[in-house]
Amino acid sequence: MKNNILIEAENISVIRDKKEILQDINLTIHNKDFITILGPNGAGKSMLLKCLLGFFKPNNGHIKKSEDLKISYTPQDFTIDKSMPITALDFIMLNKKVKKKEILNILNELNIEDLIHKQLSVLSGGELQKILIARSLVDSPNLLVLDEPTQNLDVSGQLNFYKFLNKIYYEREISILMVSHDLHMVISTTKKVICLSNHICCSGEPSKITQDPEFINLFGHEFADMMSLYKHDINHNHIGKDND
Amino acid sequence: MIDSFILNALIAGICVSIIAGGLGCFIVWRKMAYFGDSLSHSSLFGIAIGIVLGFNATIGTFITCLIFATLLTFLQNKKILSNDTLLGILAHASLSIGIIAISLSNQYINLDAYLFGDILTVTKEETLWFISSAIFVSCMLFLIWEKLVLITINENIAIAEKINIKLIQSLFLVLLVIFVATCVRIVGILLITSMLIIPAAAARQISRSPGKMAIVSGLLGIISILVGVYLSIIADIPTGPSIIFVLTAIFTLILLSIRRY
Known part of the structure; x- marks a missing residue:
């Protein structure tokens, strides 16, 4: 266009x-x-x-x-069912053709590298939001x-x-x-x-x-x-x- | 030396377990247990049509289940009734019609074999059908795996990432229909859903990724087939229920051992 x-x-x-x-x-x-x-x-x-x-x-x-x-989209009401076993890293890489190193860089930028091996179903709402944002940045949209x-997110999280x-x-x-x-x-x-x-x-x-x-x-x-x-x-x- | 009928039964059972491993995970994740149940109930209608019109019962089942699944999806999208009400109506209506059609056909049909399965009567020719179904479903599922997992987690993210969700979901339904048409012979109409759900639910307890859950689920299915068939022969009990009994025992054991920690 x-x-x-x-x-x-x-x-x-x-x-x-x-x-x-x-x-x-x-x-x-x-x-x-x-x-x-x-x-x-x-x-x-x-x-x-x-x-x-x-x-x-x-x-x-x-x-x-x-x-x-x-387009990369971050939905408003994202929840993950407990029956789905998936780590944050696996979720971020899902259907994306990118190298793990690029993902780790983004996670570092967001200060959430400690979340990568955690199951999505145990993350708090704020942590889940950050993982969604990280996923949306992968693959250069x-x-x-x-x-x-x-x-x-709480107030400092919002800032x-x-x-x-x-x-x-x-x-x-x-x-x-x-x-x-x-x-x-x-x-x-x-x-x-x-x-x-x-x-x-x-x-x-x-x-x-x-x-x-x-x-x-x-x-x-x-x-x-x-x-x-x-x-x-x-x-x-x-x-x-x-x-x- | 294993008798050839046992060997055929084991090959068929292993093939069905492999298919159920992957598909069953999606049934659990997408909360489609009742959908699977309704689909398998509808298969009796297909069997009846197959017998009355004189063609292969498996083909009859495949066609009826496919029509049933399409109709169900169409009505679900219309949102006229809640899902469980809709499934309850269609499942039992098709089961009743199936039984009426069989009774009107004036042919002797071993209804028990269709309701509870009859794995020990699988012929050598039929094992070829089981093997090719297992290969086809596994390959297709492997191809759409990542997309289907993403759709299952969040449809809107998948649409935004340009995934054709209608195509992927339709393919999944076709694979599910193939499974039902194949599995009727093994565990029967009434127990098909448990073949999908119990291994997946047990695998969930000890898996940390979607792929591993599918593999573990398939392996648990295979173990239950081997033990279940053996148990049915030595204890002289029906094979289908015996397989499901073993699966339930495995599920309970895993659940108990996990809870200990």
Whole structure:
């Protein structure tokens, strides 16, 4: 596809039980984009991801994907049944044609090399999330899709995760599409925010979006004011300072 | 010197155990025990059709099970009824229709042999069918193994990684149907699911990877065939139940020895 476009969604609509979950969504994901979808519960965030990834066929609209698109997806509600005996390393290598050394490098970066020989079924939610992220980075994808990736992490885990995400975004030059509830952290990390409430209310750079009347309408005045305090240049690394 | 009928029985049993080793793991992982049970119940209908129309019962079973599996998957996707209700209806409906068809056929049929299996009557020609089924199913399963394991763990990750999940799942169903059509002769309709589930459940206790679980499951199946056939001959008890009895004993032993630590 031309103009470095990875995914182009045009006029996407999804109707379920006579309710329009997604209304006329237009969205383009380019190379090196870092997009976060925000929105209240039931806004259709996960459904939009499902449509873009091809898990769900929208009632209306078209989705065009680049031929060299290589997606890595981290689901929201990942659980592993106890009847499946599989170590973290075996799971990461499943259906991937990569060398063990590359995987070990990624695990080192994520500080989770001690988890590799553990069974997936004994890992905590946070540990499992990290293994999923590690798996999604293997095999050099050009689009990372993350559905609420930090929901099982504690606050320091979330901070580390977003720092790490920033790092891989710059180092690997990949595109990231993420659904998140961590508004304050998203504002300081992502390059573009899309506010969804069944339709796209507003979208743009995080620093500008918090001033948008639609954003204020969606999340409230107090929240928007609080968010504007979090305006950051994503190249800066002063997360520690904010906590002081 | 082993009698040829025992040798044929052992070859057939070992082939079935090898197939069951891999497929059984997926039945356990995907929680398809009731599905397997329903599929095997439907095989009686196939046997009846085969006998009434005068062709091979195995082919009859294969075709009916395939139609049954397709219908079941179609109805499951429609989500009209919950899975267990749907399976309960179809399994027992097909079992009843099968028994009615056999009774109307006016031919003498040893129903016990189909319900509980009759491994000792396997002929030399039939062992060739068992051997080729074992080779075919094992090779196919080996080819789709990694993809099927990933689909089993998380379908959405598999779709995102461009795996054709419908194709892989359909292939798995075909392999399962081949197993049922093959295994009916060995342990019978009522005990087929246990041949899939018990070795896999026992193997789970002592395995740390999906592949090892399948191999251990196959080996436990082979041991139970050897011991079960021997036991049935010396104690003069039905072979199918004898095999399942040995499997259950192995499962219990493993479970008890694991719990000790």
